[in-house]
Each structure stands twice: as structure tokens, then as C-alpha cells.
Amino acid sequence: MSLETRTDEDLARDDDLDRIAVPEARADAGMSTAPAQDEGDEEIRQPQLGVVGWLRWLWRQLTSMRVALILLFLLSVAATPPTLIPQRPVSPIKVSQYFRDHPDRAKIMDKFQLFDVFSSWWFASIYILLFVSLAGCIVPRCWAHAKTLRAKPPEAPRNFARLPAYARWETSADPDAVLAAARGALKKRRFRLNPTADSIAAEKGYARESGNLLFHIALFGILVAFALGSLYSVKGGKIVVEGGSFANVLTQYDDRQFGALVDADNLEPFGFRLKSVEQTFQATGAKRGEPRSFTAHIESWYGHEGKDKSGTIRVNHPLEVGDTKVFMIATGYAPEVTVRDAKGKIAYKGPTIFLPQDGNRTSTGVIKVPDVSAGLKQLGFDAQFLPSAPMDQNGNLLVDPKRGPISVFPSLLNPRLMISGYEGDLGMDSGIPQNIYALKADKMSKFMDGADVWRRALKVGDTADLPNGAGSITFDGVKTWANFQVASEPGKGLALFSVVAAIVGLVLSLFVRRRRMWVRAVEGPDGHTVVEVGGLARTEGGGLGDEVQEFVDALREAAPANSPGTKVKE
């Protein structure tokens, strides 16, 4: 009889119980995803395989534990390249840097999707194969388990003495009384019973296989949740300066990653106005300057007629609107300036977003002034902003010899705006979208101060006149901006449900022990009742002996062992 066709019942009835341990341990070791199969068998049949046979062989291979193991390894190995190679979804800037540094190598690597491993065809094929392999053995196991759940525990083997745990004694009690007591004791221990005339078969721990199946099925739930997420998720960023606002429509996003099936015209209709941003930083000690809290005070609304509602957004405490959440992921400064052109007209007024360059918020940015009076050259400024500029005793700015002017603390203790300027054509009319954080200076000329570049350091309220009467720039003040991430992930409820199910399943499949116990009580030739108890652990895990012993001890009350020489009852 091949192992595949042997049923539990055959095995248990088989007198040669020596062999039970091997096949059972294999099919039942708890974590196995594949049904036990005889690989040697396959090899012999190979030469006569037709197309169907080959397909069947392939399917057998795919659903075998060995292949599942190899796929698991491949999956973890395939996940390692992102540690060394920058990934587009995580750090697009580093990817472009890599392309600049190693153009040839990068092109080849890009062909293999090494810059986006987790959506690459080869990563996908590994996990899809793994899931097919999983399905291939979970489905038959579900059937088998459903059958087992409805079946009765297999009847007692003829020879108890060969079971892994065994006890035998003689008693004067009536066999039926002993069996009745055994039934009660086994029921109390939550065994499922199959009583026959002179014996009881009992089994428990079915939850182990149930849990194991639940765990593996839950993995499919996670896969579906991931798929839903990639199809329907909305993720986008928006920088808002204090006083500014955001409405959830496509055009408002600075950058966005929408799932393939997102209906961009029907985003959650909400918006908010950023009233102020509050930040605190560590003031003393080795970690001076490290952020301690960020709070954005906002007024939000929902729907076109919605009323304003005040609230806050903090790190770890997003704003929740329907299925959408708004997170604050960064803050920075936006110096406010007024630029007048040569004719004295205000050509630019307002805050400009600067990007922080270090922990103390030394920030850089550019101010573009395209709307000058007719006939004048456009203006542009390259600027650096220091929230806390270091000063010497005479009130002069201290400049770091290597890095130039840098801030010494991230909050606005002594703000300074360092500027240099350009005039000419900003190149903004060409229709090509421009980077708002960089100045395209190829058609512009730098303002000079004699032989040197024209530079000014402004305090709040200071005005600097531009060279050659080109106008002036006034540093009016500083506003804080916050970078918000708007996100909704439709699959996350399913994902959470699935992982909870997976953990429950995992705990059951690892901690529940499957046991069989048999009790037999028959009248021996000398009139004594012979009681036999046998136990079989169907899963790894200690304590079979203790468990059977404990049961035997419980049974002693109803079936006290005869001391040597006890008289046979009449």
C-alpha cells in the first residue's frame, strides 16, 4: 500500500504500529503545506508520462514541500537588492542620482526592474508561484480536514502494548463501569469519543489543523488586500504654508501616486486651512536641536456646504476624513519677501517655500519674480535662510569656514535671509514645467558688486536695494510650512482582518497538541477486568506520557488496581 492511499483508519488499525510514527509525523507535523507523498514512486513512472502526466508531475512538484521551501528562500533572497539599490517608490531622487553616476549599468539594471523590485515581474512570479503552490496543498487539506472533522476517531488497535504510551492493569471493577468512567474522564478533557463494545477511541486537538489552514488562507487575504491597495490607493503630498489651504482635488497635489483604478474625479470632498504650525525642539544637551513636537492647527471642512471644524494634525495623529487620512510628515520655513521692480511696482509679495538642508534648518530656496513691469528684465534670487544665525560679540554674522553661513538652532531665534540675485529671462514662458526649488540661470546674469558677487544678509524688516537701480527686496517675515501626505488605502481593513486571523491560526497550529487515546476494559480469563490505556501523539510536543499518566490516575478511582493476590470477585 502506498503512503498516499493509506488512511488514518488503516494506520490506526494496523497492528504494526511501529511504522505509524514516520508517515504520521510527516503529514501531521503541523507546519507542512504539502500532503505527504512518495517521491520515489514518481521517478519510476516518469518514462511513460504523456502531456497530462507531465503536467501532473509539474503540479505535484510545485505543490511539494521542497519546492515551497525553495520558493520561500527565493522570496527572501529576491527581497534583498533594495538594501543596496535605491528604489523608485521609496527614494526617486537617489534613483536619478544613480542613473547620473552609472548611466550604463543603471540602464541594464532598469531592464531587470531592479529599481522597483517589489513590483517587478520576477518578484511577482515568485510570490504568485508560492501562492499557487500554497493553494495546491491547502485546498486538498481543507477537504481532508472537513472529512476528519465529521469522522469518528479511529477504533482501538488490537495490540495496545505497541503504542507510544501504554498502561495496563487489572481491577475488580466491572468493565462497563470502567468504560463509563473513562468516557466521563475523556469528555472532561474535551476529547471527541468513539465508543464501541469493549473500548473507547478518543481524539482531540483538531484545532491544530484548523488553525494551520486558517493561517494559510489568511495569507491569501493579505495578498488580496495588497492588490486592492495597489489598485485603489490614493497617496499624494502637498506643502501648505501657514494661512494657506488644501482642497482634495487632483490639481492641488504637489506629487501623487494613485492606484490604477482610482477615480480621480471623485476624491473624498474635503479640505482644510492651515492656521499655524507649532514646533518645539530640544534646547539643551547632546541632542540640542532635535525635534520634540510638531502640531499643525487647522480648520477642516467636508463636502461643499460643510462647516469649518478646528482641529490639529500631529505626528502619529493624522486628520481622518472618511477613509482618507492626512498626515504631517515634515515642516520648514517660508520667508516672506516683497520685491519691487525698477519702476517701484510691487512685482512679488508673499511667502516662498524653502527646503531645510540640515537638522538646524539651514534652508535654501529660490524666489522667482516673473511679473515685472513691461519692458523690464525678470528678477530671480538664490537664497539661503538661517532660522538662528550665529553672531559674534560685535553683532557680525559668524560664517562656518567650510560650509558658509549655517543655522545653529532650528527655531526662529535670529532669522537671517542671505540672498544673491539675477536679472534676465527666467524661462518660465516656454511652457515646460519648472522646478520651483531651482533657478534656471542660463539666460540670466548675476548681480555683481564690483568684482564680487552681490550678496546681502537681511534681518526681518530690512530692505536691500538691487544694483543698478533694478529695484529692491524687503524681508517681511517668516512663515512655517507643513508637508502633508494625503492617503487612503481601501485594502487595509481586509489586511488587518487577515493578519489577525493569521496570528490566531498560527498560535493554534503551533500550540494545540493533537492526541489520540484508547481505553479498553475486558474481562480476563481469571475474572479480573483488564484495563488498557494507550496514547499516541499525532504532533510533536512533549507531555504525552504525563497526559496519559494523569488520565490513568483519574481512572483509578473507578478502576482501582488490584494488589497482588486479590481474589477474583464472584
Next chain:
Amino acid sequence: MGVNENLAQFSNVLMYSAIAVYLMAFFAYCMEWTFGSSGAVAKRSADLSIEVLEPAAAGAGGGVALAERPVVVLREGGHDGDDADDRGDVAGGNDRADRIGRVAVSLTALGFLLHAGSVLTRGISVERAPWGNMYEFSTSVALMVVLAFLALLWKYPVRWLGLFVTLPVLTTLGVAVTVLYTDSEQLVPALDSYWLWIHVASAIVSFGAFHIGALASILFLFRQGYERRQADPTRTKPGRFDDKLARLPSSASLDKTAYRVNAIIFPLWTFAIVCGAIWAENAWGRYWGWDPKEVWSFITWVAYAAYLHARATAGWKGTKAAAVSLVAFSCFLFNYYGVNIFVNGLHSYAGV
């Protein structure tokens, strides 16, 4: 919220005391191994093998019909490596070694108390969970390694593990106080969440316990080599450490210890990753974004899953499964030291 400097200082003093006591425990374990003799164990395991190999004798010998209390007889398949004769005995019947071994365990327990005090006062000094940076994480993990060992020792006779537990504990603490040390401070806002308690705590306990699993796997490989040498009749010269390896529990028992620890902790490690995902969803708006830390947690998880499967697969049991478990543990190590120090990602806010 400020920092209670006195308490923070006191925490450091306790840490150095704990290291000193662990060091003494380490030397005591070494002495136990040195002074212990292997004779007693060898004799006992010989007895054991006879009993296991002759089940018929055991069945017949269990002529329990005459006993007042019927005794359950175990045959092969009923044993699970917990048998009194297969517990490993470092002292090997040598009384002096046994006494030293007991002293070593007491020292370990004392070190644990000092160590726990250090972690606790560190937390109180800043009124937050004491695992906000690598120094704090390392010291907490080391504490969990010792706790896992002491908890095992409470239930099972695993004194043979002592020497091998104090080694990584001392290494981890040494690296923590010399390389990773940072003064007690408040946290960056990103870490200011109750998920810090849940997510990081479960990661710490998992990491600590996986240490024990890995140690058992390493010892399994050595012991298996020893058993193969013993079984090889053509071999006349014993291996260099054979007299020491003889005092470990059998390879089957070591394998079971490794499996049990890893299997118990695997759901907790899963839970730690899930908590991280929930926290990430709360903090960054996505529950899984393939950040380096997430990638390596995933790799570690898959590797441990592979171990659990390997151990249930014919042809992979034993040596191969142990190797997989060590690969999985190395992934965890890299996920901690490698990713935190060499790879930039969202998890690298805490500083070294």
C-alpha cells in the same frame, strides 16, 4: 518633560555593575565546564540508548498489573527529549563543578536584577519606554535573552546553556555601552506613540528569545558532529572538544529546544511586524511601504517560516533546518545592526 539626570546616572552605574556580575557568571560557567567530568553522562546515555532501543523489554517490564499505581510506559515516539537522563550535565557528577554551576546561575540572576534595574531607571528618568534608541534597544534585548534563559531554567534543566547565553549578552552589552551609548533624552516626535510600547517591546522579546533558539541550533550542530564521530567505528581519535560535547544533551533534544523556542516566538514576531504596520499606517499613511526595516523584517519572517516548514519536511530535518534557523537569525541581526547603521530609511530617526 525633562530628564532626571540623577536617575539616568544611576542607571549607568547599575549597567556597569550588571556587566561585571555577568562577567563573573561567565567565568563561573567556564569553571563549571572545566572542572566537570564527562564520565557520568557517558555512562548514563549508554543506559538510555539500551532502554530506547528495546521497546519490547520496556513493554514487558511494564508489568504494571501488580503495581498499586499503574505506570504509563513510554516507547519510542512517546519520548520527547525531556527525559531525565537526557538533560545534559555540565558538572558530570563532579560536586565541585556542580557547586560552581549553581553559583554561576545565582550570579546570572543577580546580574539580571541589576540589569533590569538599569533599564527601569533609564525609563523612569525620561518617563517613557526605555527603548527609544539603539543603546536602549540593545540593553533591553540582552535583558530579554537572560530572562528567556532564566524562564527556561525555571521549568527545564538547561544550565548547560548558561555559558552560551552569557557570551552574546556580554557582547551585546559591551557594544551597547561603548559604541551605541547615548545620554538619556526625550524622543523625536515620530516615536512619541503608544505603539512604541507594543511594537518595540514585542520586537525586543522576540529578538531576545530568538537568541536562545539560535544558540540551541549552534550547539545542535556541534553535538551532532560529536554523535556522528561516536557512531563512526573507524574513528579512533576523539574530537578536540568531545569530552565537553559529551556533556550536552543529545542532538535530538537540542533540536527540540531550538524548535520550541523558535516556534513559540514566531507568532510574537509576526505580531511585532503587524503592530509596526499598524503604527506605520498611523504615522506615515501606509501600512507597508518596503522601507529597509520593513523589507528585512519581511525577510526575517520568511526565513523563520522556512525554518518551521523545513523542520516538518523529510530530508530537511536536523542539519539543514538548523542551518536555516541560523540564516534566519542572521537576518534578524542584520535587520537590527545592519539596517540601523548602514542603511538609510524611515526607521533611522533614533540615532545610533
